[in-house]
Amino acid sequence: MQSLQDKASEWSGVAAADAFAIDEVNVFEALGGTPQPFVDLSTNFYTRVYEDEEQWFREIFSGSRKEDAIQNQYEFLVQRMGGPPLFSQRRGHPALIGRHRPFPVTHQAAERWLHHMQQALETTESINPDTKTKMMIFFRHTAYFLVAGNEMTRQTQSVPPCKHATSKPAE
Numbered sequence: 517m518q519s520l521q522d523k524a525s526e527w528s529g530v531a532a533a534d535a536f537a538i539d540e541v542n543v544f545e546a547l548g549g550t551p552q553p554f555v556d557l558s559t560n561f562y563t564r565v566y567e568d569e570e571q572w573f574r575e576i577f578s579g580s581r582k583e584d585a586i587q588n589q590y591e592f593l594v595q596r597m598g599g600p601p602l603f604s605q606r607r608g609h610p611a612l613i614g615r616h617r618p619f620p621v622t623h624q625a626a627e628r629w630l631h632h633m634q635q636a637l638e639t640t641e642s643i644n645p646d647t648k649t650k651m652m653i654f655f656r657h658t659a660y661f662l663v664a665g666n667e668m669t670r671q672t673q674s675v676p677p678c679k680h681a682t683s684k685p686a687e
């Protein structure tokens with residue numbers, strides 16, 4: 517059976533080794549060792565998401581306040597890219613597939629997410645071009661990893677119940 521990583525690579529067009537080139541240097545330190553560049557990126561990203569002209573995409577985020585979404589994302593990015601574990605200290609294990617389970621993380625949603633992230637990166641001056649490229653490759657692979665995870669959890673949900681589930685409890 518194809519693993520989620522394999523599906524992520526096939527759908528994103530990004531080999532896992534290229535996605536994880538992000539771990540070859542400590543990005544957090546390389547960007548100055550403060551959360552600021554990640555705050556800038558997440559603010560740029562979510563400002564675009566919450567103002568998206570595509571209502572179907574905007575609505576995916578309608579259950580969260582923009583400020584909270586920014587904080588969740590920048591804390592995750594700081595932690596994932598070599599900084600202190602801000603996300604886990606406040607929210608626990610990242611478990612991104614589980615956390616995205618309530619949302620329709622489709623191929624179309626991944627492309628829209630990546631579109632906004634690409635634009636957000638382009639307008640974030642506190643991140644250098646080489647790091648932007650590495651981040652985008654990592655994001656592309658991760659977005660499709662989440663699509664694969666979302667399909668998997670939905671398949672699990674749609675498995676018909678076993679016949680015993682419908683039988684009346686013994687009296």
Ligand code: HEM
Pocket residue numbers: 576577580581584585586588589592607612615616619620621622625626627629655658659660662663
């Ligand atoms: C593929 C398309 C994606 C969609 C549609 C999507 C959607 C969402 C939504 C609706 C939320 C809730 C907002 C909040 O309250 O924080 C969320 C949270 C989050 N997403 Fe995504 N996301 C996608 C991709 C990604 C990717 C690629 C990453 C990481 C690189 C990511 C990381 C996160 C994190 C860290 C949170 C916060 C989780 C929490 O604190 O509970 N997402 N996402």
